[in-house]
Amino acid sequence: MDAQMKKGLLEVCVLASLKGGDSYGYQIVKDVSGYIEISESTLYPILKRLDSGGYLTTYTSEYNGRLRKYYKITPSGCEKISEFVREWDEIQRVYRYILEVDNSDQK
Amino acid sequence: MTKNEFLKLLKKKLRLLPPQERQRVLDYYSEMIEDEIEAGHSEVDAVSRRGSIDAIAEQTLREYIAERSEGETEEDEKNKLPTSGFGKRLAIAVVSFPIWLPLYAAGWSVLAALFASAISCILAGVVRLAPSVMIILTDGAAGWFQVGICITALGCGILLGCGSWELTKLWLKMTGWLCRGIRYSFRKGVAV
Numbered sequence: 449m450d451a452q453m454k455k456g457l458l459e460v461c462v463l464a465s466l467k468g469g470d471s472y473g474y475q476i477v478k479d480v481s482g483y484i485e486i487s488e489s490t491l492y493p494i495l496k497r498l499d500s501g502g503y504l505t506t507y508t509s510e511y512n513g514r515l516r517k518y519y520k521i522t523p524s525g526c527e528k529i530s531e532f533v534r535e536w537d538e539i540q541r542v543y544r545y546i547l548e549v550d551n552s553d554q555k
Numbered sequence: 556m557t558k559n560e561f562l563k564l565l566k567k568k569l570r571l572l573p574p575q576e577r578q579r580v581l582d583y584y585s586e587m588i589e590d591e592i593e594a595g596h597s598e599v600d601a602v603s604r605r606g607s608i609d610a611i612a613e614q615t616l617r618e619y620i621a622e623r624s625e626g627e628t629e630e631d632e633k634n635k636l637p638t639s640g641f642g643k644r645l646a647i648a649v650v651s652f653p654i655w656l657p658l659y660a661a662g663w664s665v666l667a668a669l670f671a672s673a674i675s676c677i678l679a680g681v682v683r684l685a686p687s688v689m690i691i692l693t694d695g696a697a698g699w700f701q702v703g704i705c706i707t708a709l710g711c712g713i714l715l716g717c718g719s720w721e722l723t724k725l726w727l728k729m730t731g732w733l734c735r736g737i738r739y740s741f742r743k744g745v746a747v
Binding site: 472473474475487488489490492493496497512514516517 | 580582583584586587589590591593594605606610611614615618619622
């Protein structure tokens, strides 16, 4: 998959995984890796980018005698997911066009 | 490899990152390892599942540089800055040369002067101590006064020496930060 496209998809996937509730790095990797290939070293910059973009916030909470960083989706993050879903029709139109051109070239 | 060994090595590999950012990365991987251990893996296994430290460090640095570059390019466009990052940094470094070099040299001169004062005080105290004790035998009050002066000089010298040593360490650390900053600034791909 194209790196830029994957980056965009991963951002939305991470936000989607947070929509179900606050989560932490290890759990996010587990949740998302069932749908798209992701490693923790890929996740780190995504979380950082989403945080600096205001799509999520972070807080630290004690868990089993240690501190764990949790990520929480913001209204902007929810809006980003909705935006992606709204754009899906357009993406499908482009996809169909590309497919059409590609098939006619092959004939 | 244990978690601590992993984090120590990763810290070393990420030395080009600003300390705060480096700590954030280390905390992130530390948490990942701890979560993996809690999920039932051994510490060694949890560490080995993180993959190669070189690959992690390389990706982290690459992402950091790309992110900085992205952010700063946007900023450049906003401010309509025409020069490239490298050229601008080089220009700043060259133009400000008459300011930063004398300041840096002055820093070392002050430290040298402090050390010289400390050594002088200690030497004066030590050298004059024995004759002062001898004076006590002939003139008690004057002798004790001199001994007092010698001990005070010794104390001041030791205090000044310790202070100068700490200041030198700080100065060396600052020099290290400066060198790392300059080295990082001139890396390809980092824009102003």
